Amino acid sequence: MRLSKERYPVSVLKELQASIDVRPEYQRPMVWTLKQKRLLIDSILRGYDVPKMYWHRQSQNSEFEFHVVDGQQRLTTIWEFCDGGFALSKTSDPVDGIKTAKLRYADFNTELKKRLHLYSFDIVIVEEATQNDDEDEVREMFLRLQNGTTLKAQEKRNAMTGSMRSFVKEIAQHPFFESCKFSNSRFTYDHIAAQMTCLEIAGEPVSVRDSDLNRMYEEESDFDPKGKVGKKVRRVLDYLKRAFPDHTRELERYNVITLYSLASSLIDNYVHQNTEQKLAEWFIAFETERRADMEKDEDSRDVQLVEYQRLTSYSTDAAESLAKRLEHMQRRFFLAEPDIELIDPTRIFSEAQRLAIYRRDGARCQLRLKCDGTEKLKWDHWHADHIKAHSNGGKTTVANGQVACPDCNFLKSNS
Known part of the structure; x- marks a missing residue:
């Protein structure tokens, strides 16, 4: 030079x-x-x-x-x-x-x-x-x-070399971002695309702070954009674009990452074909409810929505915050759409489905074969039972699931 x-x-x-x-x-x-x-x-x-x-x-x-x-x-x-x-x-x-x-x-x-x-x-x-x-x-x-x-940190990452940088630049051009409320000021799309990629590499909620993204750019400098992770990121964004084809003001910067994680989980674990409209309608209803709840008196507010709001305001890129926000979204989504079933019908209820069943049934046994169903069961001491037996074709969905105490569930199984 x-x-x-x-x-x-x-x-x-x-x-x-x-x-x-x-x-x-x-x-x-x-x-x-x-x-x-x-x-x-x-x-x-x-x-x-x-x-x-x-x-x-x-x-x-x-x-x-x-x-x-x-x-x-x-x-x-x-x-x-x-x-x-x-x-x-x-x-x-x-x-x-x-x-x-x-x-x-x-x-x-x-x-x-x-x-x-x-x-x-x-x-x-x-x-x-x-x-x-x-x-x-x-x-x-x-x-x-x-x-x-x-x-800004993303502006510095944008000047780095390597295939990870090139992949993030490509993903930041995905039409889904055009549906979001926020703009691409100072590479905001690149920043969120990098966070999505980081989460997909980990396969679970992890910290996606700037230091984590910097490390990803360095360690994944030879990242294969046509590999499993690259294909998955594109697949999830394609799904979200079908769900939100038009500009959607509810798609704020703070909730897009959590929504991405929810969509990613749907694609990996559930029969998600033709569920895009269901997800979009639920998400808009959820955001409408959350915003209305914020206008209520402090004593009248939904405790869970208050906690969700707190998680969107502090340490939003931390692993714990991302995990709890995803858990909250999953629970509410599966309660609203209980008929969405797992991809593999032989698999047990997922953690998100178990949580939705547990909350819906008030943590009390619904079988009542050996108990009266009045005692609240602790999280580590209950079974997610198929209402219609799995052996008889019962589906592994929230709608076909119920809380059962171990004694009642064993008695049902034996009979």
Whole structure:
């Protein structure tokens, strides 16, 4: 990788606009505030020193001549101002006696335009990369140049190399995210796609904090996007898109991960064909109930919904929080849709089904062959019994399940 330095005035930067890509895939989105933009233009007019930029020269057959490694915010601010995108602050002081407050580019007199157009930037040109290692060096340069600036964790991961990064970028483009309420500001879709992948690799609720995702990017740098996990992530997102084909305001950032885990469990363990509409209708009803509950007096609120709300507010990326939120969603979903059966009818009731049966029956034996059914059974001292015997074709569903004390269930089995 070779570096050379050139000096371009603002007038040339504007002329080169069509040949410069300020958003190569490792770049972060535009994040400057209007105040920061105004400050840059004011600094240029006053001839203050502005840091140099770094551009990466592309091959001749590329759409752009340069990719911006560092200087994205400065370039876009200059272009936006020259195109009339914003005005200077109303409190802006005069420049050498020339008024600048509230002026747009079109309002500039000849002297101000000359000051703007003749101001020159130092540009460090990174010569064209022809090897993969060179591209890695450019990404490494980007990360180092951003050191000390406010880059979010996902913005840093976006500049990493490896197939995990590429897979997450691909998944972040899935149309399901278009159905969500939140936007892709500062790679939010990438962040959630990375969390989904992390959960799928583990096969259970685990911590998906930034440190965990960083470790995943590093340890799974040779991740196979066509492997079992990659296929499963796409399959779950396809299912969710069928469930929510349109923009759905209930799909908030805090609940999408839990909903993903619920859908993933459905696909792995249950007969889920044609259940997309059921899931969507239940989820919207659940969110409607939860929001209405929040408006009630504290003494009137549903204790379980209060706990769920707490879990969505604190340590939301922790394993315990994710597990408890999933447990809550599963219990309510299977109570609402008790006829959804396990994929393998020979398997016993799942943990989620057992919990739904246990809550529905109030933890009391429904058989009452040896007991009167008044005693509450402890969680580790009861059986999930098929109402219609499994040997007679009874399905392993919540609707066909009931709480039984061990003595009654053994007596039923013997008879």
